[in-house]
């Protein structure tokens with residue numbers, strides 16, 4: 013069984029580092045529809061560049077390598093226990109080699125197991141079948157987009173859309189609402205899998221199963237096909253755009269399946285997947301353990317068109333200037349016209365209040381110097397304790413990187429931003445207590461943080477979610493680490509960066525791009541209130 017372990021390892025590495033062809037094509041089609049001069053267009057270009065970098069460096073596309081979920085079909089007589097053992101060993105190896113982030117955390121103690129194994133991790137579903145080969149599919153779905161999954165119980169009253177009944181039109185409303193509520197936080201532009209029916213558990217399972225369908229397949233059920241097409245069309249009119257920056261491309265794919273339900277229950281379950289839609293599969297010969305077929309087209313087979321079409325580098329590009337949230341309803345033409353007014357500001361840490369007060373929503377900031385990572389565990393800790401380093405004028409990066417250590421010290425293998433809104437309960441107090449000037453993350457933050465930025469003199473900078481290779485390249489050195497006991501993703505890493513680009517989306521004058529996009533998309537959502545199906 014040694015060879016099967018090697019094959020599983022190959023599958024894991026492929027899934028984490030090489031985005032499949034169908035996903036790349038969907039991103040490419042989105043990119044073609046988006047205006048290149050806008051922030052969303054630039055974000056899509058950075059995403060494309062990141063996909064290529066991950067493939068070339070055989071490193072994680074995104075630092076959050078997700079909950080490894082395997083769906084395995086075996087011929088009768090194949091030892092499933094043996095396969096399970098091999099999956100676990102292959103996962104440990106992939107984690108040790110920096111292809112996966114240690115992502116399995118004890119829910120009560122917060123302790124990270126360090127090797128991606130633990131109660132409930134990984135997820136493995138076995139099924140027997142009549143075929144004479146093993147089929148193994150794997151999806152690596154990260155936490156940020158997992159948090160945006162949503163389940164509706166019909167009938168329901170939905171914000172902006174009114175009553176959703178127990179029929180196709182009610183289902184339509186739920187799915188549109190699901191895309192709206194995700195905003196940019198699940199690293200849009202995303203893909204959704206929808207499960208109609210089942211119970212609470214199997215409804216979500218069905219939704220996730222849909223994510224295994226090829227991005228360009230056609231639903232055999234005519235009603236569901238019509239609904240899928242409708243959703244993709246209308247979701248893209250919501251104006252949420254890539255990373256919630258506003259724009260034409262919000263949803264790259266929608267797959268819907270239906271199962272029977274109980275008379276009393278009517279669930280619509282939606283699984284939201286970010287653009288970093290990492291799933292792959294292999295067919296394995298049970299006699300030799302070798303891979304005889306890859307189920308999804310491998311990414312390098314379509315590498316040419318996606319990676320080299322344009323050399324997107326925010327450092328040198330000119331994004332759209334967007335001075336206030338009210339202007340969010342601007343048309344694409346206006347956004348393009350505004351692109352010429354964009355500013356690019358280089359900031360060396362520590363940053364002064366004066367420098368921060370000069371920044372406006374829409375400016376691109378290029379950071380040079382030291383930044384400190386901090387996410388959930390650190391924010392909670394800092395609320396009641398001192399910081400091990402001086403944070404006056406500092407930059408906090410909401411990031412849980414993939415790190416590897418050798419004789420020379422620590423190395424960053426992947427380091428994109430995490431969803432900032434989780435820190436909303438802490439951020440305002442932490443900013444004021446320690447004198448932090450800039451917070452980098454993704455998806456934006458809420459009213460409390462916005463008020464603290466105004467009062468204290470701070471900015472929120474939005475980095476491109478999932479672009480973990482792109483940002484890792486900006487990190488020149490690891491200066492040190494504190495709280496390694498929180499686990500690698502939650503530790504406080506002190507990173508020396510150069511050329512780290514992010515966009516001001518919340519400034520010290522009370523403006524928030526996120527609030528503007530949310531408001532505009534809510535108004536658009538309400539225009540889809542009338543029955544269609």
Ligand SMILES: O=C(O)C[C@H](O)C(=O)O
Nearest residue numbers: 076154155156412430431
């Ligand atoms: O945990 C992370 O690094 C990121 C997470 O997937 C997120 O989207 O917030």
Ligand code: SF4
Nearest residue numbers: 074154156199286478
């Ligand atoms: S950071 Fe974004 S791209 Fe990465 S797993 Fe989270 S949602 Fe997906």
